[in-house]
Amino acid sequence: MRGIKILGTGTYMPDTVASNDWFSTILDTNDEWIYSRTGIRERRISEDKPNWYMAVEAANAAIKDSGIDPAEIDLVLAATCSPDYFYPALSCIVQNRTGASGAAAFDINSACTGFINALDTASRFLEDSDYRNVLIVASERLAPHCDYTDRSASILFGDGAGAAVITRNDKPMWSYLSAKGDFFSALWCKVDHSRSNCPLLKPDALPEGLLDTEAKTHTLQMNGKAVYKFAVDAMETAVHKVLERSGLGMEDIDLYIPHQANARIIESAVKALGLPQDKVYVNLEKHGNTSSACIPTCLAELRQAGKIQDGMTVCLVGFGAGLTSGAIVFNQ
């Protein structure tokens, strides 16, 4: 049996608030445009705290909430697409700073679908009796990767971290994971190799479909319309597929937690799926899109408010760069 139970959750949000009005001081935009097109009013920006710091804060909060000893954690998974270091893995820094010294640790990068992929991976490890508890942390510091002259992309993203400690459950869970590499050029951020002092290096060969310039290197590039279209379809497909696998109906789900990219994407998918709006949790007005951190941040907020209780059936659904998508249904 591959069931999971959330023992604890935690979150970390940087102090600095970047409101829509702040964006209107640096770009030709305004609160009305941003809110009506995205549902976002503000997001946080980590001025000086690195990604690992946010991850550790969220992870320690989740461990405290779980009530377990860090020594009882057998695996640390970090989902991130904005690490501070190529290596070590973010999960190794989290392992060190949380005292989970006996745990294995590795990272998962599937951008905004990261938490879904990490939770699915964790559940498969937990099927093996050697693994008692898994700490999953999803943390993103996207501000250094965003181009703040690009008004259609920079306004969407925020920084933050969310974490969960999970253990095995004797109730079932189901998942559906997908990747459409054909669309990789819809959302990408290239590593900057231009600072190498290797005299033999020439400019990188790029996969067909990417048009790189020096200005674009190391900043997030997005075809907003293509991603929007993909996202609505991916949410619908992932929910249908996971419910099909579970044999459950839409009405059997107590709570839907979608990736928080854009309120219009969520509304379109919710309408197409025929989901009751009051079962769908949305918090992007205050945080924007924090990529992999969105779903665990929602979980932490809901748990803190007492809205996730034992016995509830929860559906998580996400999508992101890759283009990747996936959904998980579990019984808490």
Ligand code: COA
């Ligand atoms: N403020 C004011 N005007 C803006 C603007 C902003 N922040 N961003 C774009 N515009 C302008 C464009 O320049 C364009 O002007 P033009 O018609 O004079 O050329 C106009 O608004 C319409 O642009 P368009 O790109 O068609 O807007 P849109 O309705 O598609 O909204 C996004 C743009 C990015 C908000 C939307 O496409 C989106 O949310 N896509 C999904 C992105 C996403 O979720 N990515 C992460 C996935 S994990």
